[in-house]
Amino acid sequence: MVDESRPIGGEKYRRLIAAAQNATRIKVAVAHPCDDVSLRGAIEAHKLGLIEPILVAPPERIRSASKEAGLDVSGFELVESAHSHDSAAKAVGLVTAGRVEALMKGSLHTDELMGAVVAREGGIRTERRISHCFIMDVPGHEQPLIITDAAVNIAPDLDAKVDIIQNAIDLLQAMGAPEVRVAILSAMETVTAKVPSTIEAAALCKMADRGQITGALLDGPLALDNAISQEAAAIKKIISPVAGRANVLVVPDLEAGNMLAKSLSFLAKADAAGIVLGARVPVILTSRADSLLSRLASSAVAVMVAAARRKSAAPSIH
Template sequence: MTAQPHEKYDRLIAVARKHPPMLTAVAHPCDAVSLESAVQAAGNGLLKPILVGPSARILDVAHKASLDIGSFEIVDSAHSHDSAAKAVELVRCGRAEALMKGSLHTDELMGAVVSRTSGIRTARRISHCFVMDVPGHGQALIISDAAVNIAPTLEDKVDIVQNAIDLAHALDVTQPRVAILSAMETVSAKVASTIDAAALCKMAERGQIKGGILDGPLALDNAISVEAAAIKNIVSPVAGRADVLIVPDLEAGNMLAKSLSFLAGADAAGIVLGARVPIILTSRADSVTTRLASCAVACLVAAARRASAASVIP
């Protein structure tokens, strides 16, 4: 039976809709695409948006695009930097449990997020995850980090891996199989990413990374193809069955994600983790389903955090 387009995302959105809509600060939704994304996500029961931006501009965009935002709260701001700061402040004061990027630059929003005086950083390194719906592949693939950390150190990769594992748990993957990617499946002193991969796997054995099954280094084919792993005689619970792909650096991750998108017709929902709340990053080029999937992923992360917080209350 042939899989339908967006089948994995449709299932994801359906699960997310079972949870209460997530109070979300939408930073600077001052173009039709970003404002429409918030309206669509609200209409699908995923978000309860708080629109943060110059109110006159937001109302003008809504009018021109025939978008009904009458039920949404608007927090007025002077400009995009002010929008980012005020959206982050809504999180700091407990009024929002997620952030969503509007029509401002990603750097503006992330600058407010990581501010040492007024941001929402945690002890964990901030990282980005793509949740990719690849036609013909059995399950959604989590790819990290392809958007935030340019040349991550081993210490950075520990947090990148842990963020991705925590995301997999929120998506109901109880024991995610994590492939640490390199150009080869053997450890070589000449290829630094293979050394990092071996170290990460040993750290997982020692309990420094929790909740997943790690293996690496693995080349991409060995990570996602059982047949390729068998040809190379790789015996591993991860090889050929990876749920999570950890790339060596941003360049490799960016090329992998875009190759899947433009050559394999994959869709890429995006989310930033490691801050106090999930951060939804959407692109103007994203389809409606992909934008909703990004919101659904954040909704499931927020729901998992609520459940975790409730479990520790005496």
């Protein structure tokens, strides 16, 4: 049971955590968890049966942080590092050694961890573009809402957006969604050369028709109201299986996505879990401002992604 005092929202995250508890606990390299918040998130995820953390940090920093927070880390494996950049590199090294199925960001900067992830030497990139997904628990909205990409790709081109969308589709499928409905957002629902994001949206939908994006229903361009409100879609006379019912929102660029996610967090009291996909393992990417429940939900999503990857990699028996 998650003890979280936040008065609004959270029920969708609790369902996610409960579902992940039915999967196999995964080993996670926690990069530089040298403060109360990141240490507590890893320990609580372990208590809930989600992860087996391997702490990667300078030993004296871990001892100081755990003592100050009143946390016992004596039962966890500690991989010694010299500093935050070294923590990131050694955490990624645990992936290449096949020892962990996910990474978790500690108290280091996001660019330090992601720099190690995408490094030419020793990194864990794949052919797929790396992208970030916010899994938003919005009060009053029935299902979790995926927003992508609001943290990694600043101004993705059309090819990058194909991977960004496919990553989000794979994520929602791993989370057990029976149907993935992707809305490609713009400021309007009509295609015009004056607004380039509308042309990209139309192209992406046609690419899905041609099998270049699979596993979901796509529609776009859609304005935000038409994507999530059936009433707004009806007023605009938009007939679509996605309009008003989208569970993935693809934004034109990082600025739009960041503003959308933070608007939901601070104005609608939504929680925002975060995960990076497209690397060899999922990366649990949290913010210092995230609630404990958001951190646990991020871990739960990583467990589901890892379980889906194990299932897809298993040899089929005919």
